[in-house]
Amino acid sequence: MAVLRICTFNLHGTQENDDTRFSRIAEILSGLKPDLCALQEVxxxxxxxxxxxxxxxxxxxxxxxxxxxxxxxxxxxxxxxEGVAVISRHPFRGEWAVDLNEIPIPPLLPRKAAVVKRP
Incomplete structure (x- = not known):
């Protein structure tokens, strides 16, 4: 049975220590070996x-x-x-955005979702 590894991570926008912080985040994610990672505050x-x-x-x-x-x-x-993103070890066959403000109960801030289709 094939295993698909998925994770999510909030990048918290930008910080003064971004060089160190992103290196550490990449190190952690490398250990998790995700096939797909959803990111917030990109x-x-x-x-x-x-x-x-x-x-x-x-x-x-x-x-x-x-x-x-x-x-x-x-x-x-x-x-x-600022927005959301997806990173993947596999190329995308399609990618698009969904406007979440079109849902009957809108959020407080403009929000969208990133959608990807992989082979």
Whole structure:
């Protein structure tokens, strides 16, 4: 029987110790060997998302390729694009966003979900 390892992790936006923090997060995730990891509070720094940065660190640590998909939900303190993301050891066959504000009981802040389809 095949095992699919899934986890979720809140990246807590940006912090002063991001270099150390993301290296440690990648180390922990490498030990878990997730096939798929859902991420919250992902931000855009420069031309990359923190999900892409984490995927690169995972590649360095494991020697395996990782793919990422980011969905922006709002501006963090009117400074950074923030949202959710998925990283995976498997390429995606499809990816899209679901607007959760269309649900009859809307959340307090704009929210979306990242959806991916893998082979």
């Amino acid at each position: 931000i855009v720094e420069g031309n990359k998302t923190t999900a892409e940065m984490l995927a690169e660190l995972l590649e360095e640590g494991t020697g395996k390729e990782y793919y990422s998909y980011f969905v922006e939900t709002h501006l963090f303190y009117e400074k950074y694009s």
